[in-house]
Amino acid sequence: MIARGNGKEQKLIAQKNAKQENFRTLDKSLRIQKIIDTATDLFRRKGYRSTSLDDVSRELGVTKAAIYHYVSSKEEILSIIYIQALQHIFRNTNEILNKDIPPNEKLRLLLSNHVKNIIIQPLSMMCVFFSEENQLPEKEFRKIQNEKNKYNRIVEEIIKEGISLGIFRKTDPKLQTFAILGMCNWVYKWYKPKHGSFTPDQIADHFVNLLETGYLKCNQQKTQFLLESEQQKKGKTVTKKEYYQRLRTQCIDMLNLIDKMEKSG
Template sequence: MRTAQRAARRRMSPSERRQQIVTSAADLFDEGGYTSTTMDDIARGVGLAKPTLYHYFPSKDEILHAIHEEFIDLLINRHEQRTATGLGPEQLLLEVMADILELMETHRGHVRVFFEHHRELPSSEREAIKVKRDKYEQFVEELITEGIRKGIFRETDPHLATLATFGMCNWAYQWYRAGGTLRSREVAYQFWNYLVYGISASSASPTS
């Protein structure tokens, strides 16, 4: 078994190896925390000698940056591809919320790192990630603004509504566990329902 695993590792391309390191490190940071996890831990996690690990990532900071970049790029790319499909702002808002919550299942370590460890990024990398964070936030604010303009959403502060959207989704990983009574997309739909229709009986959606 170990021989087969070593052979599979040898067949990896450099990009596949980097991806393996990033994924493994994200899981380790999720389990043990960024500060407590060492490059030795990461090397053991992917079955590499420590000097080989340094060949791909010269520092733990660079791995942290790669995790942040991969996570925000996933969100941005999914949204940009979806906007070309002609979906309305209300559906796009639901999908934004679903993206964040579904990544709790597929990229749990990335989620925790992104929301808890951005301050540990070196200043230049932190600024680069902030630019992408702001870009994604602007996407959401623009679709809420469009929904207001089209009469789909009532008149409200688009920026505050955007913050409310992220406020519901971004910290759900603290309590959400896969295998519970609701899947992540079902949680996203409930959050979307609360945001769009509220929880008042008089304003409940027809599908509630």
């Protein structure tokens, strides 16, 4: 038993030395990122509040003093994680917003970018980003909230523009933003990068298609609209014959519209 115990101990010491060596061989500029990445993994596994700087230093195989050389506190590490995560989330947004394209194309690009930005990151970072916000120091909390709100407003403004141009359905833009971003954000909960059978592109395309056109087939949607508009005019019963007649009228209206469009160039 003693021999096994010693063997295990020696193995642990060897592991610690290897980790320490690993950290020391890194360029100084990369060491802070190594601390952040290690802390991020621990925060995700154990939760921010249950992780101490001792845990981080143990995981890195260095002393706590060595860590203090790069960051002043656990709070600072968390703030850095949030800043980096936001940088990832905002990546490419300016380029997309500056494009001279209609709001539907803009939203398509932005959402696709958003989903991929979440998936392509180390998922630990997004797990921490979406769950430890309340642990941030007051000032940082407000800063991060502002940035998140800024992102939401970008989406909301595109939706408003699309509605005013008659490209998007008329609906509450705030609620629409929550709904759309909710679907995209939730991806960090179920996406498994290693065993996943879907690529980031496939997921992004799937989401955007669903959000643009819904899960109902187009003919079903039309029936749905007709039924709803009928339900609104309560009390008035419509016969099947009337429905067919209406459909015919709509087709003829459409034919007239096509003629007009062609003539106007």
